[in-house]
Amino acid sequence: MNVGILTGGGDCPGLNAVIRAVVRKAEKRYGTTVFGFHDGWKGILDERYEELTIERMRGTLPRGGTILGTTRDHPYMFEGGTETVTRVCSELGIDSVIVVGGEGTLSCALRLQNDGILNVIGVPKTIDNDISATEMTFGFSTAVDIATEAIDRLHTTAESHDRIMIAEVMGRHVGHIAAWAGMAGGATIVLIPEGKFNIGSVAESLIRRHNAGRWASVVVVAEGALPEEGTMALS
Incomplete structure (x- = not known):
């Protein structure tokens, strides 16, 4: 089983710390490969990604922004977008995608989950602290x-x-x-x-x-x- 991870929406403090934590846990605890998609959902749509390893994540903890890049685009904005998501994740053997984002990014993730297109894990990221089901979002x-x-x-x-x-x-x-x-x-x-x-x-x-x-x-x-x-x- 492989997993994907992407960051969407605006950047905020803590994004690289989340990516690093996911990679370290996946590699050391479960032996799972993590694929990082560049520039949010666009990374899946344009097939731009990299395999993330513990070695790759060294030195990223104190860095601001996100090493993966971010945009506000999502699959439902483009014709055939959801089909591309299904195909790319299938080819990479990805069982689920960890989506780090705010209101817009997580709304898309929920829609993909509800439509049966993709298994997602949402990580609430927004400086506005305006996402339900969590006491405080990181960045706030x-x-x-x-x-x-x-x-x-x-x-x-x-x-x-x-x-x-x-x-x-x-x-x-x-x-x-x-x-x-x-x-x-x-x-x-x-x-x-x-x-x-x-x-x-x-x-x-x-x-x-x-x-x-x-x-x-x-x-x-x-x-x-x-x-x-x-x-x-x-x-």
């Missing part, structure tokens, strides 16, 4: 640390110039990074996608703070945060 902790550090730095600039600083962070559908980093960094206001905000209420809160002698404020906004309808004009 590092994102929060970096965002918190940025917010900490904004405080000094805001206080030096008596300004309101706005920090936008990742988070299309959920506001975990904004909420965690905002609390850790002592943000004045945090706006997240889970609840629409009223720009008037936000302004009033900042004005009250200003009138109380707190001239500097830091507002953290998740990229997916939206205003209540009719409260703010969007271009």
